[in-house]
Amino acid sequence: MLKQENRIGLNKDFDRAFKAGQSFYSKIVGIKAVINQDNKNRFGILINTKVSKKAVIRNRIRRQIREIIKQNLDKIELGRNYVFIVFPEILGKNSLEIKENVENGFKKLKAYKKIK
RNA sequence: UCAGGGUGAGCGGGCAAUUACUCUUUCUAAGUUUAGGCUUAAAAGGGGAGGAAAGUCCGGACUUCACUAAAAAUGGUAGUGGGUAACGCCCACCGGGCCGUUUCGGUUAAAGUCGUGCGGUCAAGGGACAGUGCCACAGAGACAAUACUAAUCCUGGAUUUUAUAACAGGAAAAAAGGUGAAAAGAAGCUGGGUGUUUCGCAAGGAGCUACCGGUUUCGCUCCUCAGCAAUGAGGAUAGCGUGGUAAACCCUACCAGAAGCAAGAGCAAACUUUCUUUUAACUCUCGGGUUAUGAGAAAUGACAAGUGGCUCGCAUGAGCUUAUUAGUAAUAAUAAGCCUAGAUAAAUGAUUGCCUAGAACAGAAUCCGGCUUAUAGCUGCUCUGAUAAC
RNA sequence: GGAGAGGUCGCAUAGUGGUCGAUUGCGCUCGCUUGGAAAGCGGGUAAGGUGAAAGCCUUCGAGGGUUCAAAUCCCUCUCUCUCCG
Numbered sequence: 001m002l003k004q005e006n007r008i009g010l011n012k013d014f015d016r017a018f019k020a021g022q023s024f025y026s027k028i029v030g031i032k033a034v035i036n037q038d039n040k041n042r043f044g045i046l047i048n049t050k051v052s053k054k055a056v057i058r059n060r061i062r063r064q065i066r067e068i069i070k071q072n073l074d075k076i077e078l079g080r081n082y083v084f085i086v087f088p089e090i091l092g093k094n095s096l097e098i099k100e101n102v103e104n105g106f107k108k109l110k111a112y113k114k115i116k
Numbered sequence: 117u118c119a120g121g122g123u124g125a126g127c128g129g130g131c132a133a134u135u136a137c138u139c140u141u142u143c144u145a146a147g148u149u150u151a152g153g154c155u156u157a158a159a160a161g162g163g164g165a166g167g168a169a170a171g172u173c174c175g176g177a178c179u180u181c182a183c184u185a186a187a188a189a190u191g192g193u194a195g196u197g198g199g200u201a202a203c204g205c206c207c208a209c210c211g212g213g214c215c216g217u218u219u220c221g222g223u224u225a226a227a228g229u230c231g232u233g234c235g236g237u238c239a240a241g242g243g244a245c246a247g248u249g250c251c252a253c254a255g256a257g258a259c260a261a262u263a264c265u266a267a268u269c270c271u272g273g274a275u276u277u278u279a280u281a282a283c284a285g286g287a288a289a290a291a292a293g294g295u296g297a298a299a300a301g302a303a304g305c306u307g308g309g310u311g312u313u314u315c316g317c318a319a320g321g322a323g324c325u326a327c328c329g330g331u332u333u334c335g336c337u338c339c340u341c342a343g344c345a346a347u348g349a350g351g352a353u354a355g356c357g358u359g360g361u362a363a364a365c366c367c368u369a370c371c372a373g374a375a376g377c378a379a380g381a382g383c384a385a386a387c388u389u390u391c392u393u394u395u396a397a398c399u400c401u402c403g404g405g406u407u408a409u410g411a412g413a414a415a416u417g418a419c420a421a422g423u424g425g426c427u428c429g430c431a432u433g434a435g436c437u438u439a440u441u442a443g444u445a446a447u448a449a450u451a452a453g454c455c456u457a458g459a460u461a462a463a464u465g466a467u468u469g470c471c472u473a474g475a476a477c478a479g480a481a482u483c484c485g486g487c488u489u490a491u492a493g494c495u496g497c498u499c500u501g502a503u504a505a506c
Numbered sequence: 507g508g509a510g511a512g513g514u515c516g517c518a519u520a521g522u523g524g525u526c527g528a529u530u531g532c533g534c535u536c537g538c539u540u541g542g543a544a545a546g547c548g549g550g551u552a553a554g555g556u557g558a559a560a561g562c563c564u565u566c567g568a569g570g571g572u573u574c575a576a577a578u579c580c581c582u583c584u585c586u587c588u589c590c591g
Contacts, residue, residue: 044461045461046461054170054478054479055170055478055479056477056478056479057478058479059479060465062461063464063465063466064465066465067136067465067466070136070466071466171582171583171584172508172509173581173582239571240571240572240580240581250523251523251524251574251575252523252524252525252575253524253525296574297573297574297575298574360573360574361572361573361574363571363572363573363579363580363581364523364579375509376508376509376590377507377508378507378508378590378591379508423591424591481507482507488581488582488583489582489583489584
């Protein structure tokens with residue numbers, strides 16, 4: 001679980017990310033990123049019942065993605081909102097494959113801090 | 117002891133270390149307030165998903181709206197008695213269906229079959245003389261219904277007499293054929309017996325069967341006894357009670373006002389769309405500019421529509437554990453002890469070691485009582501079979 | 507979280523308990539028409555298996571039940587869709 005200040009809580013934040021965000025899509029997960037004003041990073045995860053009807057499976061995927069975010073939190077530059085969209089293709093993938101996809105997405109969105 | 121089935125009564129991975137999240141208690145610091153207190157941050161301690169949290173199939177609590185009561189309408193429930201806040205749930209009993217059985221009896225050469233006992237299991241189990249509807253096809257006729265065939269009688273045919281056919285009309289008749297799931301009883305066993313098939317050289321044997329009887333069981337009527345009752349047991353008479361469907365309308369008895377925590381109460385006044393104004397920067401068209409279009413950002417005001425924020429509701433309850441008492445049981449009463457999730461884009465994760473192994477079904481969202489469905493493995497109870505010992 | 511609606515040929519839809527392997531349209535296919543096509547007209551096929559056919563068994567999301575008889579009536583599951591601040 002992420003800290004309170006790193007979560008997206010408002011509906012309009014999600015709407016704004018969908019309308020104006022830069023995007024990255026792979027087969028199993030999509031990422032939308034948009035600049036915010038707070039100089040903090042916020043994250044939100046969307047996973048609906050079309051992925052799976054069972055709440056246990058949806059919760060587990062959500063936790064796996066959260067864990068990946070936590071591992072990358074230090075490396076990411078501040079000041080953006082990120083929204084993750086999960087697609088049904090994710091079923092059957094293990095956590096290494098998901099991690100590869102998500103980190104590839106961060107790279108494409110130029111989210112990492114520049115190494116001096 | 118092993119194997120398999122049933123039930124669902126108990127459990128539903130454990131221990132240790134580091135770290136992340138949520139609620140809460142204590143203490144410290146800062147801000148604010150006259151004070152109580154409130155807000156923010158840090159530290160230490162404690163709590164942190166289920167038996168189904170699921171399906172939303174029933175029943176309640178609670179909230180708002182409506183409202184004299186009752187009745188009507190609409191919907192639901194249905195053996196009898198009890199339990200419960202209530203129920204379509206649970207318990208006990210009654211009757212029924214199905215399965216098993218070397219309990220016993222009738223019958224048989226046997227297989228089988230009928231009754232009965234025991235065990236298991238299933239089920240929404242009031243009323244069809246209050247009324248209405250429906251019962252396809254077939255059939256004469258599907259309910260106080262009917263005359264198709266064969267058979268019987270009468271008239272016409274039919275005349276001088278006698279006999280009389282086909283055919284036409286009428287009467288009476290349910291004993292027969294035929295139809296169907298069902299047609300004013302149903303079923304099993306059996307004796308005699310007619311016909312027929314088959315085996316045999318024959319005597320004779322075996323199978324099926326028109327018809328006439330015997331006996332048993334169920335249904336119908338009456339009496340006695342048992343039971344609160346549903347109903348059961350025994351006896352007697354007659355040889356026969358006029359079908360099915362109410363998970364069709366309906367009748368009888370009983371129950372129900374409607375909507376649902378996204379209910380609802382309070383605080384604060386925000387955001388979006390639309391209209392108006394301004395600014396610089398970006399993208400597309402282009403060699404470049406102007407213009408135009410789209411999107412974004414900021415400010416001001418308007419009031420219309422829409423969307424959203426915070427607090428409460430919201431965790432002490434028909435609560436849990438143990439003991440005793442009442443009761444066949446469901447359950448109830450009394451006493452003692454205990455406090456046991458409360459999030460809001462939504463908390464249990466990650467890494468590692470050991471046990472015994474990458475453990476089944478599966479994630480609270482206002483809260484309870486049930487039902488239904490999913491479920492690896494372990495324990496308990498129970499049934500069946502095998503083996504060994506006594 | 508709560509409240510509802512539906513599931514029938516490849517697709518979209520009909521179907522009072524009985525004559526139902528089940529209607530109609532778009533498809534597909536054969537024939538007529540045309541110089542050739544389209545359109546039109548007529549026939550067949552298409553909802554499972556087997557079979558030369560007749561027929562037999564099975565069948566309307568799945569499983570039970572009521573009834574002489576169920577796509578239809580009742581119950582329990584399953585899948586799809588819609589609405590509610």
